[in-house]
Amino acid sequence: MKFEQIEIGQKAEIKHRITLEDLESFVRITGDDNQLHVNEKFASRTSLRKPVVHGMLSASFISTIIGTRIPGDGALWYEQHLEFLQPVRVGDQINVQAEVVKKIERLKVIELRTDIYNQHKQKVISGTSKVKIVENDNTEPKSHDPGEKTYRALIIGATGGIGSAVAHNLAALGYDIVLHYNRNKDKALALKDFLQKENGVRAYIYKADIGNSREVTEMFEFIKNRIGYVNRLVHSATGPVPNISFVELEWEDYQNQIDIHVKGFFNLIRSFSLQCKSYGKVVGISSQTTDYPFSDLSPYTTAKSAMEGLIRSLALDLSKNGIRLNMVSPGITETDLNANLPQKARLLAASRTPLKRLAQPDDVANAIHFLLSDASDYLTGQTIKVNGGVIMN
Numbered sequence: 001m002k003f004e005q006i007e008i009g010q011k012a013e014i015k016h017r018i019t020l021e022d023l024e025s026f027v028r029i030t031g032d033d034n035q036l037h038v039n040e041k042f043a044s045r046t047s048l049r050k051p052v053v054h055g056m057l058s059a060s061f062i063s064t065i066i067g068t069r070i071p072g073d074g075a076l077w078y079e080q081h082l083e084f085l086q087p088v089r090v091g092d093q094i095n096v097q098a099e100v101v102k103k104i105e106r107l108k109v110i111e112l113r114t115d116i117y118n119q120h121k122q123k124v125i126s127g128t129s130k131v132k133i134v135e136n137d138n139t140e141p142k143s144h145d146p147g148e149k150t151y152r153a154l155i156i157g158a159t160g161g162i163g164s165a166v167a168h169n170l171a172a173l174g175y176d177i178v179l180h181y182n183r184n185k186d187k188a189l190a191l192k193d194f195l196q197k198e199n200g201v202r203a204y205i206y207k208a209d210i211g212n213s214r215e216v217t218e219m220f221e222f223i224k225n226r227i228g229y230v231n232r233l234v235h236s237a238t239g240p241v242p243n244i245s246f247v248e249l250e251w252e253d254y255q256n257q258i259d260i261h262v263k264g265f266f267n268l269i270r271s272f273s274l275q276c277k278s279y280g281k282v283v284g285i286s287s288q289t290t291d292y293p294f295s296d297l298s299p300y301t302t303a304k305s306a307m308e309g310l311i312r313s314l315a316l317d318l319s320k321n322g323i324r325l326n327m328v329s330p331g332i333t334e335t336d337l338n339a340n341l342p343q344k345a346r347l348l349a350a351s352r353t354p355l356k357r358l359a360q361p362d363d364v365a366n367a368i369h370f371l372l373s374d375a376s377d378y379l380t381g382q383t384i385k386v387n388g389g390v391i392m393n
Contacts, residue, residue, distance in 0.1 A: 006071055012218060015096070016061055023054070062098070081127050085122075086122050092118050114128065151170075151176070151231060158188060162333065162335060179192055179205045188205040234282075234368055237264065257303035262310060280323045284311050284325070285330065288329055289304060325381065326380060331385075
């Protein structure tokens with residue numbers, strides 16, 4: 001952010017669950033192996049009863065929120081005051097919050113209130129930061145047009161089977177990529193490192209709850225500051241899809257699916273369309289269940305059907321901006337989502353498919369690549385069914 005863009009009262013937050021690996025890495029890097037932090041027996045004989053995480057490990061995430069959210073690139077963090085109020089343990093989820101409380105115009109300095117809370121909403125660290133904004137003279141990236149061959153893709157749910165296959169596919173073609181994840185940070189990091197090493201592309205990871213509009217807005221701001229405006233978006237995120245009979249369903253079961261597939265998609269498209277005004281492509285992952293429903297999957301089928309309606313409506317509304325929205329509808333695909341499907345059911349599903357096998361993630365990724373490519377410029381509001389011929393319409 002430029003100094004002029006920052007406003008008093010502006011806020012940002014990040015969340016992180018403290019793991020044993022975090023603690024061990026901190027000890028390894030700093031050499032601080034104080035037994036109160038690493039020895040359960042020692043800690044049990046103190047008033048704290050259990051080991052506590054190093055205070056500066058939790059506080060280090062203040063650097064993250066300053067360096068990536070407010071103000072982001074160009075932040076020179078030069079002063080910090082801290083008060084440690086409550087112990088943090090391994091397994092705690094910390095919520096790091098920053099709020100701009102003061103601007104010093106002549107120095108281009110901002111002052112932030114930086115507080116950290118645990119999962120019980122208890123404040124564990126309180127503090128204030130001073131940050132100088134060091135601006136560069138780079139101009140804003142140009143809007144994309146059909147003649148521009150620099151493609152930048154955001155893949156939502158990049159650690160899933162289909163999302164990962166899409167990332168490999170696009171990176172091999174030279175796309176710069178942002179890998180979104182919600183839980184599996186280790187897999188996202190491993191995928192990022194592989195894509196950079198094997199393909200020489202720029203790759204970044206970002207954690208966000210796409211059902212939260214603020215977090216989505218911050219994700220696009222992060223992307224703009226790293227690689228410029230994205231002109232390709234793939235929504236392949238999903239959550240658990242439990243089989244629940246209708247008599248046992250609660251509305252919450254529907255809401256959970258709607259938040260991912262409808263509300264999440266809405267938040268993404270809103271931010272995408274605001275920064276991609278001349279040429280962009282979006283692909284959503286639908287499901288065979290919208291044409292051929294399965295028993296006890298009503299919430300998932302309902303949400304996917306609603307997502308299809310949203311995409312078709314927006315394909316019309318955003319066509320004037322040069323944005324194409326299309327869908328890929330896979331059949332049963334060999335991913336972790338279907339890993340618990342009994343072998344008998346898998347064989348039966350494959351036998352009913354004209355091509356006599358289940359879909360592989362690459363089958364779906366290839367269709368997605370086509371919809372993202374210039375070859376699909378005359379398509380919008382369409383669905384490609386990748387199901388081996390189970391449904392032929």
